Amino acid sequence: MANPYWVIPIVLVVNIARGMTLSPRIKVYNEIACRVVGSPGTEVNFLTLVANDCQSPEVQARASKIQASIITIMSVLSSGSTGLWSQWGDVRGRKFLFCVSIVGFIVMRVN
Incomplete structure (x- = not known):
């Protein structure tokens, strides 16, 4: 029989993983928006985008739309x-x- 207390550790792990990946995810949205807007001062590398002026309101609005x-x-x-x-x-x-769903949530959040 399923116990509702099984959900508590799973929810904790999923939320911790989401919190850990939130900042990098927002950074990716900002970089995508910066490339789309084409802010002056952007320079594209093979590994990363170095942008000096990617904090403009237009870039932030585009990043919000992407999210x-x-x-x-x-x-x-x-x-x-x-x-x-x-x-x-x-x-x-x-x-x-339920088990498949939980494994999917954890893999998606940790990945």
């Missing part, structure tokens, strides 16, 4: 597939589906 787009796409895909996952869980068992 909002990604979150919207993830939300639409999640809500669109919820029925399929719940139906699959009815057939296969919810415990197996």
Whole structure:
């Protein structure tokens, strides 16, 4: 029988992993936005983008749009597939589906 206390350590690990990856993710969004906007003073390397003026309001607005787009796409895909996952869980068992879901969350956040 599933115990609701199983969720507590999983939620803690997922949130810690999300917090650890938040800053690099925002930096990537800012770098993408800086490349798209083409701010003056940008120089492209093979490994990284060195930008002197990537803190402009235009770049920050573009980075916010990128982040909002990604979150919207993830939300639409999640809500669109919820029925399929719940139906699959009815057939296969919810415990197996719960374990697959948790492993997927952890791999996605740690990766």
